[in-house]
Ligand SMILES: Nc1ncnc2c1ncn2[C@@H]1O[C@H](COP(=O)(O)OP(=O)(O)OP(=O)(O)O)[C@@H](O)[C@H]1O
C-alpha cells in the first residue's frame with residue numbers, strides 16, 4: 001500500500017490491518033540514520049509505531065489546519081512530515097523533558113528562512129497534545145530596540161542592519177532564559193517580542209508576552225548555539241570576503257560571538273536546520289517578507305532583503321560557522337536537512353555521520 005494512503009487512513013482513525021503495520025515498521029527502520037536519531041531500534045519499533053499511530057489522528061487535524069493557514073497546500077506533505085519528523089521529534093523532546101526536573105531549553109539553529117519559527121510553532125501544537133506546555137522565543141525577540149540600534153550605528157556604522165552579534169540585548173536574553181529554565185507552574189514570566197514589520201521593516205521591540213507555566217522552551221535563531229571559530233579560518237575564505245573591509249567585519253563579528261556564550265550555556269540540546277545549499281536562504285527569506293507584506297504589514301523591499309541576507313552571510317558565513325556543525329556531536333544533537341523545495345531531507349545525529 002502506498003504510504004500516503006496508509007497515513008490518510010491513520011489520520012482519520014481507520015483501523016490499520018496487520019500487514020500495513022508491518023509496512024510502517026519496515027519503513028521506519030529503513031531510514032537507519034533517522035531511526036537512530038529518534039532512538040528507534042528493532043526491539044521497540046512496534047511500540048513506537050503503536051504510540052505514533054494512536055497519536056496521529058488526534059494531532060493531524062490541528063497541524064493540517066495550521067499548515068493550511070500559513071499556505072502549505074499539500075496535505076500529503078503534511079502527512080509525511082508529521083509522521084516522519086514532527087511527531088517523533090516532539091515525542092523525543094517530551095522524553096528529554098522527562099529526564100529533567102526543570103524546563104528543557106531546546107535550541108533550534110538555521111540560516112534565514114530555513115523554517116525555524118514554523119518548526120517551533122508546529123512542535124508547540126504537538127507538545128500540547130502530549131501534555132507539555134512549550135513556549136517559543138526567538139533570538140530576534142532579543143534584538144535591541146530601534147532607538148538603541150540607532151545609537152549603535154553611531155558607535156559602529158557597520159551595524160547598519162539588525163542581525164549580527166552586537167545587535168541583541170544579551171542581559172535581557174540571559175535574564176529571560178534563566179527565568180524560563182527555573183520556571184515552575186506558578187511562575188509569571190514576561191517574554192520580550194520583536195515586530196519585524198515595525199519602523200518600515202527595520203523592526204522594533206513590541207509588547208512582551210506574559211506566560212505562566214512552561215515545560216519546554218524552543219529557543220530559535222540564525223546563530224543560536226554558534227561559537228567563535230579560529231580567526232585564521234578567514235584567511236582561506238576568498239570568495240565571500242572580497243574586500244579587506246569585509247574580512248575585518250567578519251573577524252570582528254566572530255570575536256563578538258564570544259559575548260553570546262553565556263546564553264548558549266543555558267541550552268540543553270541543539271537542532272540544526274541545514275539547507276542543501278545556503279544560498280536558498282535568499283529566496284526563502286524573500287518569500288517570508290512577501291507573506292508579511294501580503295498580511296497587510298510593512299516590510300523590506302526585495303532589494304533590501306537581498307542586501308540584508310548578504311549582510312548576514314558577511315557577518316557569520318554559513319560555510320564557516322554552520323557547515324562544520326553537521327559533524328560536530330558535541331555542539332549539535334540533531335541535523336535536519338532542508339531540500340530546495342523546503343521539504344525535509346536527511347535527519348541524523350552528527351555522531352552517526354562521523355567517518
Ligand atoms: N516545512 C515547510 N514547507 C514549506 N514552506 C515552509 C516550511 N517551513 C517554513 N516554510 C516557509 O519558509 C519561510 C520561512 O519560514 P520561517 O519564518 O519559519 O523561517 P525562519 O528560519 O524562522 O526565518 P528567519 O530566520 O528569517 O526568522 C516562510 O515563508 C514559511 O512559510
Ligand SMILES: O=C(O)[C@H](O)CO
Pocket residue numbers: 112113140162163196222285
Ligand atoms: O529578520 C531577521 O531579523 C532575520 O531574518 C533573522 O531572523
